[in-house]
Structures are given as C-alpha cells and as structure tokens.
Amino acid sequence: MPRERVTVYDLLISCPGDVNDYLELIKEAVDNFNKLYGSLNNIQVSVKHWSTDSFPESGDKPQELLNKQIVRDCDAAVAIFWTRFGTATDRYGSGTEEEIEEMLLAKKQVFMYFLDIPITPSEINEEQFTAVKNFKERYKDRGIFFTVKDKSEFKRLFTNHLTLYFLNLVDKKETFQNEQLKPLLTIRDKNTSSDECSVPIKFNLLKSEFLNENYKKIIDYIEELNKTVISEVTTKVDNNTKKLTLSINEEDNVNLLSKIADDVTISDDFKKLINDFAIKEEIKLHEKFWCLGNLKKNKLQMPTPFGKSATSYIGTDEERNRFSLLKELYWEIVSFNEYTEYFTFMDNIEYIELMVSNIGKSYDEDIDIKLIVPKGCLLKHDDLLYPGENIIEKVQEIKIEEILFEISETDSVCAYDYPQQPSFRSAEINVSPLLTYTRTFSYEDQKEYYKDSLNDIFIYRYFDKPESDILRFDIKYLKHNTSMAFPSKLLFKNVPRTIEYEITSKFTPDMVKGKINLKSE
Template identity: 30%
Template sequence: MSKNVTLYDIVLSCPTDIDEEKNIIDNVINEFNTTIGESLEIRLNLKHWSTDSYAQSGGAAQDLLNKQFIDSADMIICIFGNRMGTPTKLYDSGTAEEMLKAINNDKQVFLYFSDTPVSPSDIDLEQRKQVTSFRTKVEEMEIALYKTYNSLDDFKAIITKDLNLFFLQLKTFSQEINKYSETSNLCLSGIDESNLNQHIILDNISKKLNKIISDKKDDLIILIDEIKNIVIVPIIEIDDPKIHSSSIIKPEMTFTSSKVTPYMYSKSSQSIITNFAQNNNLDLGKDFFSLGNLKTIENVFHVSIMGGSRYSLKGADEEIHKQKLLEKLQTKVLKYLDWVNYSNEFENINLIKLALSNTGNIFQSDISVKLKFLNTNFIEFKDTNPPGKHIIKEVIDNELIDVFFGETNSVNINAYDGQTNKISNIQVQQPILPGYQYIPEYTDLVEEYFDSHESLHFYEKFEQGQYIIQKYHFKELKQHTNISFPTALLFRGKLNFLEIEYEIISKENPHKIESKITTKK
C-alpha cells in the first residue's frame, strides 16, 4: 500500500574535531526512519559536506557549499567541541555561518556543545577560547536553546530524544492546522456598496455628495422660477388720507419712533445669486431683484435684550413675499456652494471599507485582527477640511459621518459589534432670554463634527517605519457570516495598486492566519 511520506533534509554542521558524533547521528536517524518516522510517515535524510558536496569553482568554498545543499535544507544539527573551525568572509567559522543563516531563515537548529573530557595536549587554546566566546554570544543574543553533553552515550540519548519530540510535535501541529483549515476560514473582504468583494474596492463619497448637490441645484432652479413669476405692480404713493389700500404706503402713519427708508437688497447678496445663475447658465431677467416700493422700518427705540427684530418691512404683499423668497434663495445658494466645496474636499480621496468574513464551519470568538499597510497616501480624517458654516449642522444632525465613513449594515454584512464610543451631542447651553434662539458657534460645530468621527475609532494605531499598524477586536463571528469594520480607511490621490497585509487570531484558532487583500490588478 502506497504512502505519502514527507522527506526532511537535515544538514550536520560541525568542525573537524567532531567525528564520533557523526556516526552516532547516522545510527539515530536510521533508527528513527524505521520506527517513529515510519508511523509518522516522515523520513529524515542526513547530509554532510564530506559526503554530499562536489568539487566546484566560481566562488568561495563556503558560498558554494551553501548553494549546493545547505541553503535548501529543512533544518540543521550544529555541534561544537573544542574547535571553532575555519573563518569565512563574514563569520567566525563555516559552522557558525550555516547555523546563523538557518536561524535567520526561520529553520530549525539543533545546537549542541561538547563538554566531554579531552586530553589537554589535544586542545588548541585559541580555538577553545573562540568556542567559549561564541557560546556566550548565543546566550546573550537569545537566538537558540542549546544543550551540552558529557559523553557520547549522553549525546546519543539527547539527540534521540530531541529528534523524536520535535517531529512528534511537528506532526501534531500539522494535524491541528489541517483540521482547522477544514472547518474554519477567517479572511478579509472588501465592501462594494453593501456587497462583499474579494478585492479592496476604492470608493469616493463625492459620488454620493453629487446626488445631494444635484437635488439642491434642482430646488434652486425651481425657487428661481417661482421668484421670476412674481409680478410687482408699481404703486404711486398718495398722501390723501382718504385712500386706505393696504398696498399703499402711507407716510403719515410713520411714527417718530420709527425710521422709514426704501428697502435695498444688498449688492453682495445679489452677487451671490447672480454668480450661481451665470455658472449654471440661468437667465434671471432684468427685474429679478426689483422689489417695487418696499420699505424698511427701523424701530429706533428697540431694546435688543427684549428679543424680536429691530427692523420690519412695509409694502405690498407681493413685494414682501418676493423679498422673503430672495432671502431664502440666498441661504440655499450659500448651502449649495458649501456642499460643492465639501464634495471637492473628498474628490481626490479614496474611501475603503472592509469586512471580516467567516467562511468556515465553526463559531469564532475573541477575534484579533491586525492590519498593516504603507503610510504612503494614507490620511487621517482629522486632516481633512470640515463642511462650511452653512451646512455643518445639517451634516451633524443627519449623522452623515456614520453614513459615509462608518460601518456597513446590510443583508450580507452585520454591523460592527465593538463597544460604543459614541460621544453625546447634548451640549450644556447658557440660559437665554425668551424670544432668542441658541445658535452654536462654528468652531463648536467643527469640534463636534470631528468628535463624531473620533467615536468610530474602535482600534489601536501604531507606526512602524513606513507602515501603519491598526489592531481591531471582534467579539464573535458565526459560521458563514460577515461583519463590518467600524470605520473606513482614507487614501489620498490616484492609487494604481493597494495592498493591505493582515493577521487574524481567534479563541478557537490560536494559530496566526497571515494573508493580504489587494485592489484588483
């Protein structure tokens, strides 16, 4: 019956004074292959430069040995006695180079130092000193756990136990990984609107804001047409007190406490509306700002702390109605312009939303996710410009920060399950007199605006050289479900390609999942 046997190449690396140990290792590995190795379906293949290298030119001896069989080996057994060996270009000896390179490449190293008795006449003191110094370095650098032996029998027992334990644990670990991979699969997914995608999706909120801007523009055009359709009939003022038309201004009724002047719609206000019309190819007509004989009445004895307005209007109903519509139009144009500027702020900013997906068959809990990506083009939300003063309260009241930059909650994607960081919008206000309305300062609204986004920060952030590291925590994730990350990532500029590395660990799977998600090439 055929079997799938895993073959491991093990290199024996040692100076020339280690001789009898080589024969012991040969015997131990042969015994392993016919006993434990047979049951584990593992076979060990021992290699040594004396039997597995060939004469070659074109480089330093150690470099050629590395290329022939050492670099491709799965693990290495290193033994030091009383000799360090011959130095190489960069290392204390060939054995030291092979060992340190194996460690740097995350390969298993079995390291041993011989303390067997040796005749003093057979010891090279300088070589012995180098071995002692190297042993101290290994301890100080904390790069390996080594063992010592006092006799050849001691060495045989130690190497036999080490090989058996290592491969028994390796097989067990491999079986756990295979079992896990069959039942569980945690990964990251991109979010495209409310749907999942295997790639990162680059979104842009300007597209969503453009819909708002388009609706605002349509409302302005309708309002402009309404104002243009208002007909102002010129009225001749008559001083005859016998005429009592409500549409006629009667100067004799103006009290000395009031000051009456012709109403003047400011040039700056006209300019705001006119510029909007010109930019959108709208014809206002020559009488668009004409308000007939509309007058402004100023109460010269008005006391501001009593509330109300110091000014009032007097004129025909059509004149007063048109004036109010013009004021409304100006306010709407200013809001429209703020929406355009807000959209322009994010026109060159990519918005990325991610989800954690469990495509496996087991429930996952206490999940830690670490994201790692280049800091190139990455920007913090706090580094963007806030909305203008005419719309910032509307943005806050409608919770557009959550809508645009927060989590996704749809049929296929659950909302983030972390603890809430929501900042209360309740503000302590100073007592105000009746008739007055509290209007928050723009600076206060800006602070509230950025606080709204800060409340979405359910992660820890670190900087590591040219990389940004973000750490998230998810309470749980059922089988075949997805959960949104709490906030979107922002990247400025044109991105030809973006890669986000990630690591995932859960209570049910302590083994780290390492992968990456990218934009579609």
C-alpha cells in the same frame, strides 16, 4: 451509556492455503486490540476473508468478483507466505498477489509476513516456493515485511504492528478533525468576497439626489422671482403704516417714513452670489429682478417674548414677500455652494470596504486585526473637510457621517459590533413642560460635535511608522461561517498597491498574515 459513533476499519486476510493455521492468530490479535484499544478510541477492526465474507455470484472472473465483493472495500490487509504462492489469476501469479496489488494501488496498508519454519523437503512444491521467493525479492523495494520463525513470534509482532498502525491512524484522524474544527480567519473585500484584491470606490455625491433636490429648489425660487417682479416703485403706504399716523395728514406720510424707516437695499455681495450662480447655470434674471418697490426697514424694533428685537418692514405684502423670497434664495445658494464644496472634497476620496471572515468550523474570540498601509496613502478622519457653517447642522441632522463612512450591514455581513457611547449633541433644552427653546450653537461647537461623531465611527488605534501607517482594532467574538465589517470604510488620498494585515486571536495559535491587492477599475 451513549457513545460516539464507532469507526469500523475492515482488515482483509489474504493468504495461500498452507498458512490456514495462522488465521486464528490473526483473529485473536484483532479481538484483543478491539477490547484493549478499540472501545477507548471509538474504533473497531473487522476481519474479512473470502471463506466467510464472500457469496456466490456470476458474471465475471472469480478473483474479480472477490475484489468487488470484499477486497476493494477493505481499509488494510494482512498477507502471510510460507511455501505456497497460490493459484494464478488472469493478471497475476496468484489471487493473494492480486489482492495485495489492489490494496497497494489504492495506497492502503498491507501487513506482510514471510514464515521461516522447517518443512519436510518432499512436501515442497519447488515452483510455488520459487514464486514465493521471487515475490519476496520484488516486494522488498515496495514496502516493509517481517520474517517470523513461529506462531508465538508472529502473534507478538502482528499485535504490535496492528496497534501501532491503527492508534496512529486515530491520532491523525483526531488531529485532522481538530484542524478542521479550528476557526479560520481572513480579510476580504465586502463587495466581492475576494481575499486577494479589492477595487476602490468613490462616493459620487455630486450626482446624488440630495444635491439635485437642493438645486431644483434654487431653480424654483429663481423662476418664481422672475415671474413676480414688481413693475413700478410704489409710493403707497399700506394699512400698517396708517395705523401709526392716524393724526397726521396724508401729505405728511413721506416725511414720517423718512424719520421712522430706511430704504431696503440689497448689498453687492448678495447680488453677486446670486448673479454668479445664474451665469454659471446660464439662467437669465429679469431686468427688474432686484426691484423691491418702496420697501422700508422700520427703525423701531419690535420686542420679542425673550427680550430680543425683531426687524420689521414697511411696505406692501408683495414687496415684503419678494424680499423674503430673495433672502431664502440667497441662503439656499450659500448652502448649495457649501454642499458642493463638501461633496467635491468627498468625491475625490477613494475608499474600500473590508470585512473579517471566519471561514472555519469553530468560533473565535479576542481577535486583534492589524493593517499595514504604505506611508502617504491613508486619509485619516482628522484630515477630512468639515461641512460649511450653513450646512453642518443639517448634515448632522441627517447623520451624513454614518451614511458616508460606516459599512452597512447585509444578510451575509454583520455590521461592526462595539459598545455605542451615549450622545450629548441634543440642542433642545427643556425649561418647563409648557415651554422649550432652542439654544444656538456656534460653528466651532458644531464642528466639535461633528468630530465626536467621526471619532465614534473611526475607532482604529493609529500608529505612525517611517514606512507605513498602522491601524489596529479588536473583535470580541466571531462565530464560524460569519463575516463582520470593519468599523468604517478605509479612505485613501493615494491608493496603495497592497495592504498587508496580521490577525491574532484566542483560538488561532499562529498569526495569520496576508495582503490585499488594490486594483483600479
């Protein structure tokens, strides 16, 4: 059966020569641990001793060569002392002491035992025995050791200590791995990836190419009208009028026109709007800019296929074309002024683009995000200015609310994912396969459609508190190493210094709390 990769821990046996009988007890204890616990936990303890794991090498002191070959790579050590301390090295009282110091300096585990076993006095080397006692005295302030009275006690204690240490190491390893595999959620600025600060941005719509194109169109109209002024008032009657008066003499035409048509006049409000624009933009209008010749408005209305009457004009093509161009200029300026008002309002707003990031190593679900914004700072979408009556249809046609308020997706940031509601804003009604007509919606209707589109973007749940405004929204699923944008940009009428947030989720047991500092450029 396939198994997960086994983790091997090397255990160094470091003992003077008078305790060689205990080496087999150490190996037996390790073998029993591997059989009982190692296979169940995918770990194995491997015994290392200079007599079996070193090899001939030159170029350095013998103990330093042993240190490089086996000691420094070991994960733990077991040391046993009885009456002998061992042969001194260049740096320490014995090779065993040097090996122990190497392990301690590397912050590795050392199992330390001192034997209290009877021995014939004549066999004791007083110098070596004194060195053991001195080392035991020094070591008591650096760690825990055990004194054993026979092999049975040693085997029992060492087996127990070995099991406690390595099983605890396994638990720590699993806990660490589990911690590493957890999702880790935070809120960051989408443009800088900072989880500490965010720099508010402005729309800058007044300098947009869209508005500039509308401005150029107005200038083109004015230039065309300045170049094509009508120099004289004509009294000629064109062919269309003659068709109505075939049985009447030429000298009676003027009398006839007075009965069937009125002079076309341009209202003062109409002129004022265009004049104001020209003055503001320092554009000079021709002295005969408003002259329409002898253009008349027909009192007889022409019926349309749908029963409505259409206004017709009596005059030359030049006169009719000029009047048509003036009307187009008027409405272009009306629209331009409404765009300017709408864009000015938007340009006074500062906003930030935030994202929720999972920088952990596991996915998360059912994520609830709560933002705490200081009172009086947040601009809710209900308080946004509606586009003017003459531009709202165009605004909706180009979906400007999505352009302005949604956070665009990038190669590293996903757009906010939520179910889209079906839209019922279409103005076209199919009457038959061969005939369609467009229903004209009132401005109030169009504002409702615009409000609906904003509601589809700003999907936050708002809660008013005495000191703050609370925003909440959900993310159903966010995989690891992934960032998802907020449903919309956050708009401010007054930029706060900080925004606090709280995040709860299915696989993050503790609430994540943090704050974003807002800094002006």
